[in-house]
Amino acid sequence: MIVYEYPLNERIRTLMRLEDLFARFEHFAARDEALDHHAAMLALFETLEVARGDLKSDLIQELERQKATLEPLRNNPGVKQDTLDEVLRKMTRTVSELQALPGKLGQHLRDNEWVMSIKQRACIPGGVCEFDLPSYHYWLNLDAKVRRSDLYGWLAPFAPLRNAIDIVLQILRDSGEPVQKTAVQGAYQQMLSGRVAQMLRVTLLADLPCFPEISANKYAINIRFTALGGTERPKACDVDVPFELTLCSL
Incomplete structure (x- = not known):
């Protein structure tokens, strides 16, 4: 079977795009080739562009609303309490993590001048050749474990956002x-x-x-x-x- 999903508003469209970008990042970051890690960097740059505006506050509000809907189901004999408790704990933890994020989403990348220099060149067709960015060429020739550690370090501050998106989209998909x-x-x-x-x-x-x-x-x-x-x-x-x-x- 093939499933085609179609979002009906801009908020869900944004969440689905970020979900796709996180999956793409994971796919390429897990591999060892330099070209794969370059593809992971491009996914990271796209994530930075998409994760803008008041997305953080929107997700906090949605998770709080879903928690308020689920809370009355405690002690309901028709509901698996262990599963419900785990879902509520995950929502509470994710809301706290989102609230603890400082500044704008992705600010840690915007503050990294070297990463931003690569992002600016990546917007130009063929703009990240070794003669354009020798420092990036050097990084791509480091050991794969070193590059992967850097990649996951740059992704880590997006973890609360990713967890929130996973919860909201799972609830949405299970609703129909x-x-x-x-x-x-x-x-x-x-x-x-x-x-x-x-x-x-x-x-x-x-x-x-x-x-x-x-x-x-x-x-x-x-x-x-x-x-x-x-x-x-x-x-x-x-x-x-x-x-x-x-x-x-x-």
């Missing part, structure tokens, strides 16, 4: 129930009828030769399944496509 649907001749539309959703999840069999193109607003969802046409432009599917649709909301 998948429903079997069929896109007749490759097209599907559903009116929301006042229901509030913050994420759509479309699940397809992996062997179906198409992908969903999704558009949505507060009134309706429109999904059009499209197939890649080799060297041609993608073209609309003209067959019925079975899929699962999940509407998620916090």
Whole structure:
């Protein structure tokens, strides 16, 4: 199965982008090649750009709201208390860690002149060649363990942000129930009828030769399944496509 997720507001879009960047960083930082660690640096720079504004306060407010929702479930016989307690402890710890973060998110990187010099050159196509940044070329030729230690050191202050994003997105994904649907001749539309959703999840069999193109607003969802046409432009599917649709909301 392949799951396609579509955020329905800017906040969830930002959280999903950061989730993807953290995963990309981990993938490349865990490897040993210099080019992999360069890719990890690029993911770190993108994280710095995306993690801006009042994201920290938004996440604190959302976690506090979710805690207030879960607290009344204590001593409910239909709820696993050990699991609930662990979730609440994790939320409390993450809120405290977010509150303890000094200044703006990523300020530790902005204060590092050497890292910022690489970031500035990385915005230029081909701008981090060895003749442009000999110090970066030197760093990329250090032992992989030394580079990895630096990379994780630069990532570490983002840990509370990452934990908060993991909690919020997990709650969001778990909030919906998948429903079997069929896109007749490759097209599907559903009116929301006042229901509030913050994420759509479309699940397809992996062997179906198409992908969903999704558009949505507060009134309706429109999904059009499209197939890649080799060297041609993608073209609309003209067959019925079975899929699962999940509407998620916090």
